[in-house]
Amino acid sequence: MSETIKKETHSFQTEVKQLLNLMIHSLYSNKEIFLRELISNAADAADKLRFEALNHDNYFGNDSELKIRITTDKEAGTLTIADNGIGMTHDDVMNNLGTIAKSGTAEFLQKLTKEQKSDSNLIGQFGVGFYSAFIVADEVEVRTRHAGAAEEDAVSWVSKGEGEFTTEQINKSDRGTEIILHLKEEETEFLEPWRLRSIIGKYSDHISLPVEMEKMDMGAESEDEKEADEVVVPEFEVVNKATALWTRAKSDVKDEEYQEFYKHISHDFNEPLTWSHNKVEGKQEYTSLLYLPKKAPFDLGNRDKPRGVKLYVQRVFIMDDAEQFLPIYLRMVRGVLDSNDLPLNVSREILQDSATTQSLKSACVKRALGMIEKVAKNQKEDYQVFWDEFGSVLKEGLAEDYANREKVAGLLRFSSTHTDSEKQTVSLADYIERMKPEQDKIYYLVADNYATAKSSPHLEIYRKKGIEVILMTDRIDEWAMGYLNEFDGKKLQAITQGDLDLGGLESEEDKKAVEKATEEKSDLIKKVKDYLGEKVSDVKISARLSESPACVVSNDGGMSLQMARMMKAAGQFVPDAKPIFEINPDHQLIQQLDGELSQEQFEDWVAVLFDQAVLADSGQLEDPAAFTQRLNRLLTR
Numbered sequence: 001m002s003e004t005i006k007k008e009t010h011s012f013q014t015e016v017k018q019l020l021n022l023m024i025h026s027l028y029s030n031k032e033i034f035l036r037e038l039i040s041n042a043a044d045a046a047d048k049l050r051f052e053a054l055n056h057d058n059y060f061g062n063d064s065e066l067k068i069r070i071t072t073d074k075e076a077g078t079l080t081i082a083d084n085g086i087g088m089t090h091d092d093v094m095n096n097l098g099t100i101a102k103s104g105t106a107e108f109l110q111k112l113t114k115e116q117k118s119d120s121n122l123i124g125q126f127g128v129g130f131y132s133a134f135i136v137a138d139e140v141e142v143r144t145r146h147a148g149a150a151e152e153d154a155v156s157w158v159s160k161g162e163g164e165f166t167t168e169q170i171n172k173s174d175r176g177t178e179i180i181l182h183l184k185e186e187e188t189e190f191l192e193p194w195r196l197r198s199i200i201g202k203y204s205d206h207i208s209l210p211v212e213m214e215k216m217d218m219g220a221e222s223e224d225e226k227e228a229d230e231v232v233v234p235e236f237e238v239v240n241k242a243t244a245l246w247t248r249a250k251s252d253v254k255d256e257e258y259q260e261f262y263k264h265i266s267h268d269f270n271e272p273l274t275w276s277h278n279k280v281e282g283k284q285e286y287t288s289l290l291y292l293p294k295k296a297p298f299d300l301g302n303r304d305k306p307r308g309v310k311l312y313v314q315r316v317f318i319m320d321d322a323e324q325f326l327p328i329y330l331r332m333v334r335g336v337l338d339s340n341d342l343p344l345n346v347s348r349e350i351l352q353d354s355a356t357t358q359s360l361k362s363a364c365v366k367r368a369l370g371m372i373e374k375v376a377k378n379q380k381e382d383y384q385v386f387w388d389e390f391g392s393v394l395k396e397g398l399a400e401d402y403a404n405r406e407k408v409a410g411l412l413r414f415s416s417t418h419t420d421s422e423k424q425t426v427s428l429a430d431y432i433e434r435m436k437p438e439q440d441k442i443y444y445l446v447a448d449n450y451a452t453a454k455s456s457p458h459l460e461i462y463r464k465k466g467i468e469v470i471l472m473t474d475r476i477d478e479w480a481m482g483y484l485n486e487f488d489g490k491k492l493q494a495i496t497q498g499d500l501d502l503g504g505l506e507s508e509e510d511k512k513a514v515e516k517a518t519e520e521k522s523d524l525i526k527k528v529k530d531y532l533g534e535k536v537s538d539v540k541i542s543a544r545l546s547e548s549p550a551c552v553v554s555n556d557g558g559m560s561l562q563m564a565r566m567m568k569a570a571g572q573f574v575p576d577a578k579p580i581f582e583i584n585p586d587h588q589l590i591q592q593l594d595g596e597l598s599q600e601q602f603e604d605w606v607a608v609l610f611d612q613a614v615l616a617d618s619g620q621l622e623d624p625a626a627f628t629q630r631l632n633r634l635l636t637r
């Protein structure tokens, strides 16, 4: 750095201010976690240094034993967390300690309700990491020197957490970062060595870096015995286990340690739902430790957000968010992958084309799906939690992962006419188990929402015959189901598409009745068809209705009205989807059409019946005003 950077005062990004306020209140009851967060950052900084040093010979200098040191100064009331990791340049400091990188945070914070604001789980989503220091400190000072930078090119950052911070160029004799917390008066417990040791034991045993504290003075020499001019050089000892958790044998790792490690790598404050730890030796050598979270992050819907595992090669940290090892639909899975087969100088580009990546990816997908299957099978309640949070994302797998489609399909859960509840609890396997002996298809109905699905006229015949129908109401359902034709050898059939086909469940009698009505009502059918014209592709006697006068059906393989609307809304070209209009000859309103009506009355009735059917199907009309006018005319006549 040639130019000296003078002391400067800056304002926090608005989101940081909001988050700081929120955090101090909502995390106060769990305030000790600040230490976990700062140690976690220090460990990440060491990982980054090891990685960067692969390309920068001078980064280690003569200080190659990476460690974290925690010291206190009772008189000054300060607690210091120091590391000799990568450190930060002035630009890093500006970019990292005054802003929040996650886009969408501001809008999300605006939307939080008052109760949500005191929910520490929500707060955890932002990786409040460094800022958590302000829960216990009324001033935080950061002194940092980037690896390779000169002694005089270090930077300090100081803030009281009240909207402003200052930065200044300083001298620092060693590489890395020191975080000095000026503890609030009421937080002096964090100056006590035993207290700090117990927190470190609880939260940071799994960090692969040694965390050191001054040796406890066990009364060897009293103050009086020391020579007056003796300079006491403090001795340090390691106070955590300091081995990377995933390298340890499964049987040696306690559940709490797995849980803490999850929090370290995911920056999630919740416990994970489950995990899967595997060491593989032989042709391929790797260790994977994958986790399923309990709660979805607020930006789960964003398919472009950073995702993936933390990648290590032979214990050396290579990168965060290595997305090459898991498909997008498994973006909820967090974890670590440590490979012995990839080169240390691997980059995202190399990963992209490597055969090793491909085989590691299929292994990770297998592990991840296996882990999800295990929860589904053995921990039904937990699985429901997982499904409610991540189900709609998992469904993307039907389209995205051809090889594992059947497996993904087995994990899906739905509402159905059997449970008569909006809660999605029914699996395809459950459905198959309940199928009627003559039934050979899995029937489903897609609608905008549960209420529409539940009262769809299409269900009438199925209800009458006691056949279960799966009800789907997620935006993604129709698209995703387009990729799933079969499950366990049974065809999936949307009941709003094509001719009614009940297979072995259809009786000859029903068929004959429809044929007979089609013949008898042929004039009416023609008249209705002539009037509706371009709006429909056909008019037919319905075999599926018993209570409603009419319904619309999309052509087999064609797009439903609902899907067409969704695609139009997404700005895509959609050919006009013309439905088939099916009428129920036994319904009084249909019979009335055949009676003494003027042409105008006939048209009003047909138009209203058609619009009603469209409304029941997709909840929307192209011209609602015309519908109301007609209806009013009929009502007042």
Ligand SMILES: Nc1ncnc2c1ncn2[C@@H]1O[C@H](COP(=O)(O)OP(=O)(O)OP(=O)(O)O)[C@@H](O)[C@H]1O
Pocket (backbone or CB within 6 Å): 041, 042, 045, 083, 085, 086, 087, 088, 096, 097, 126, 127, 128, 129, 130, 131, 177, 267
């Ligand atoms: N001890 C440190 N050494 C070097 N860089 C650090 C250190 N502590 C923090 N940083 C930098 O500051 C950034 C912000 O830290 P912070 O804890 O707020 O968020 P984060 O760690 O990125 O997010 P999260 O805690 O969710 O991971 C880090 O990403 C890192 O680049």
